[in-house]
Amino acid sequence: MKRRTLLATAAMGLIALSGTAEAQMGKVKACFVYVGPIGDGGWTFQHHEGLKQVEAEFGDKVETAYQESVPEGADAERVLTQMALSGCNIIFTTSFGYMDATNAVAAKFPDVKFEHATGFKRDHPNVSTYNARFYEGRAVQGTIAGRMTKSNKIGYIASFPIPEVIMGINSYYIHAKKVNPNVELSVVWAYTWFDPAKEADAAKALIDQGVDVIASHTDSTAVLAEAAKTGGKVIGFGQASDMAEYKPSPRVSSIIDNWGPYYIKRVGALLDGSYQQADAWEGIAGGEVLIGEITDAVPAEVKAEAEALRDAIAAGTYHPFTGPLKKQDGSDWLAEGQTAPDGDLLGMNFFVEGITGEIPK
Amino acid sequence: MELFGITPSVLLASLMVAAVPILLAAIGELVVEKAGVLNLGVEGMMIMGAISGFITAVHTGSPALGFLGGALGAMALSLVFALLTQVFLANQVATGLALTLFGLGLSSLMGQGYNGIKPPRTPDLPFGPLEQIPFFGRVLFSHDWVVYASVAIVAAVWAVLKYSRAGLILRAVGESHDAAHALGYKVVRIRVLAILFGAAMAGMGGAYISLVRVPQWTDGITAGAGWIALAIVVFASWKPWRVLIGAWLFGGITVLQLNLQAAGSRIPVEYLSMSPYLVTILVLVIMSSGRGRASLNAPASLGQNFHASR
Numbered sequence: 001m002k003r004r005t006l007l008a009t010a011a012m013g014l015i016a017l018s019g020t021a022e023a024q025m026g027k028v029k030a031c032f033v034y035v036g037p038i039g040d041g042g043w044t045f046q047h048h049e050g051l052k053q054v055e056a057e058f059g060d061k062v063e064t065a066y067q068e069s070v071p072e073g074a075d076a077e078r079v080l081t082q083m084a085l086s087g088c089n090i091i092f093t094t095s096f097g098y099m100d101a102t103n104a105v106a107a108k109f110p111d112v113k114f115e116h117a118t119g120f121k122r123d124h125p126n127v128s129t130y131n132a133r134f135y136e137g138r139a140v141q142g143t144i145a146g147r148m149t150k151s152n153k154i155g156y157i158a159s160f161p162i163p164e165v166i167m168g169i170n171s172y173y174i175h176a177k178k179v180n181p182n183v184e185l186s187v188v189w190a191y192t193w194f195d196p197a198k199e200a201d202a203a204k205a206l207i208d209q210g211v212d213v214i215a216s217h218t219d220s221t222a223v224l225a226e227a228a229k230t231g232g233k234v235i236g237f238g239q240a241s242d243m244a245e246y247k248p249s250p251r252v253s254s255i256i257d258n259w260g261p262y263y264i265k266r267v268g269a270l271l272d273g274s275y276q277q278a279d280a281w282e283g284i285a286g287g288e289v290l291i292g293e294i295t296d297a298v299p300a301e302v303k304a305e306a307e308a309l310r311d312a313i314a315a316g317t318y319h320p321f322t323g324p325l326k327k328q329d330g331s332d333w334l335a336e337g338q339t340a341p342d343g344d345l346l347g348m349n350f351f352v353e354g355i356t357g358e359i360p361k
Numbered sequence: 362m363e364l365f366g367i368t369p370s371v372l373l374a375s376l377m378v379a380a381v382p383i384l385l386a387a388i389g390e391l392v393v394e395k396a397g398v399l400n401l402g403v404e405g406m407m408i409m410g411a412i413s414g415f416i417t418a419v420h421t422g423s424p425a426l427g428f429l430g431g432a433l434g435a436m437a438l439s440l441v442f443a444l445l446t447q448v449f450l451a452n453q454v455a456t457g458l459a460l461t462l463f464g465l466g467l468s469s470l471m472g473q474g475y476n477g478i479k480p481p482r483t484p485d486l487p488f489g490p491l492e493q494i495p496f497f498g499r500v501l502f503s504h505d506w507v508v509y510a511s512v513a514i515v516a517a518v519w520a521v522l523k524y525s526r527a528g529l530i531l532r533a534v535g536e537s538h539d540a541a542h543a544l545g546y547k548v549v550r551i552r553v554l555a556i557l558f559g560a561a562m563a564g565m566g567g568a569y570i571s572l573v574r575v576p577q578w579t580d581g582i583t584a585g586a587g588w589i590a591l592a593i594v595v596f597a598s599w600k601p602w603r604v605l606i607g608a609w610l611f612g613g614i615t616v617l618q619l620n621l622q623a624a625g626s627r628i629p630v631e632y633l634s635m636s637p638y639l640v641t642i643l644v645l646v647i648m649s650s651g652r653g654r655a656s657l658n659a660p661a662s663l664g665q666n667f668h669a670s671r
Contacts, residue, residue: 037580205619
């Protein structure tokens with residue numbers, strides 16, 4: 001009897017392998033790897049909100065698990081292996097630095113689906129990547145920054161010199177410059193995703209240098225807390241999460257990462273058998289990037305201008321990277337009216353003309 | 362006067378603030394190690410101080426009580442360490458590491474529901490006309506009370522260790538616990554008191570991060586400051602004033618590299634980011650070479666457990 005069961009299982013396995021479409025699953029275990037703590041109030045917090053939405057959507061049909069503060073690098077590989085062994089069917093790795101670990105572990109577990117956020121490597125058929133077009137939100141922030149700055153000095157607290165971050169800096173600068181030709185941008189590289197003390201120090205350094213609008217690409221609310229100390233002289237933006245507790249100032253708007261719909265779509269696809277390898281990159285139009293409420297600390301006409309830009313991007317009538325644009329060294333990038341192809345954006349390793357700093361190599 | 366587009370007085374003022382948490386934690390750990398105990402749980406005690414201080418300040422509305430709460434929270438945690446290492450004679454290195462992991466987890470649990478709340482503000486001390494003095498006004502008279510208290514504590518620790526009988530006994534316990542015991546000193550009791558003092562300092566350092574430097578609570582807010590404090594004690598070769606120099610050097614380079622970037626300096630960021638660690642290694646090498654070898658003066662009984670029966 002036992003042997004027969006075994007044979008039957010093996011036969012079913014062969015059928016499953018020979019079929020092109022994935023089999024339906026009765027229950028899915030979805031696992032998440034976070035780079036910071038859920039309580040960061042930003043990036044990881046939003047991914048965890050996505051997890052909760054998955055639970056709410058599928059109820060008993062889904063089981064979830066997650067691990068917080070997993071360092072990028074060798075540790076990530078260990079955590080991923082453990083998750084794959086513990087029966088996870090789909091694993092979401094939610095930071096750029098997990099790219100190689102994700103692909104390495106995916107090779108060992110062909111039956112487990114891996115979804116890597118913000119990366120571009122899909123070395124194996126079971127690795128998908130997903131990202132959001134945050135640069136669209138940066139365009140809106142840049143417009144507000146250019147209009148709001150009194151010192152004509154705006155700042156950007158960057159994490160690591162990766163295309164994702166460089167894209168954001170360029171978009172922010174281009175749109176600030178467009179509305180305020182005198183604007184100067186200072187970029188500080190913090191070399192961390194999450195270190196509230198260092199983020200606060202970086203904000204303080206920028207404020208000491210006369211910067212009065214700060215955008216940040218790190219995960220905590222420390223930058224806004226530092227700006228709040230100036231009593232309204234310095235403004236900033238919520239990053240990844242709405243950070244509404246700093247409304248109406250210093251937080252005058254925000255970029256909200258809305259991962260829930262994507263997570264629900266992918267887990268749902270796994271359940272009904274329609275799952276396929278994907279390379280998703282949605283923006284404001286797809287609802288993955290939300291622009292948080294622009295507060296009354298911003299004059300009505302600036303608010304209207306920013307919202308018009310947001311709507312134009314959502315409608316597809318405007319692309320934040322539209323020529324003529326030159327690279328920092330003066331060479332041509334985009335001709336008049338040309339928009340940036342996705343390939344250029346995903347591999348972006350240069351500043352646009354006008355930014356004075358250098359990208360660390 | 363400007364260097365690379367940075368005003369030195371602004372830089373000095375912000376490095377004094379940036380150094381406070383590691384300075385407090387390091388001076389506490391110095392006393393602990395002078396008593397012959399190696400407590401690697403500084404990071405755990407700091408973050409316990411950060412959350413305890415934050416909770417206290419939010420509920421009482423008083424930042425000063427917040428610092429007290431932070432100190433008490435960290436002391437409570439350190440009692441676990443004292444019990445395990447001084448009574449049950451557990452390995453100090455392993456227990457200290459466990460204390461850090463425990464502190465990180467426990468603080469995260471306690472911090473549930475405290476995300477996104479703003480603590481009461483700690484104001485700068487009013488110095489009136491003194492604040493208007495060019496340069497010195499900005500550097501010396503523009504801080505909150507904790508900055509001055511931390512320097513005063515360094516001075517007090519130095520004076521007590523060097524000139525007082527209590528300091529002598531503490532050092533005797535750290536150098537040779539058997540000899541101190543033979544003289545009739547209560548080795549375990551003295552060490553427990555030293556551990557509690559170290560914890561109070563680490564807790565205040567942690568509370569400074571969550572109440573002043575980054576006025577909010579997020580998980581893992583200390584982000585490794587405790588480990589830097591441990592390094593600074595070695596860097597300072599167990600001398601209080603050198604702890605102050607070490608903390609300011611470390612805080613200073615961290616602030617300087619961010620300021621240089623903000624000012625648009627062309628120095629590559631990688632070098633700036635690693636410079637605090639490079640300088641630490643450099644100083645350690647210089648100190649341990651040649652004549653300086655004697656000045657490393659680690660307490661002779663550091664990390665060894667004591668039991669009266671031996």
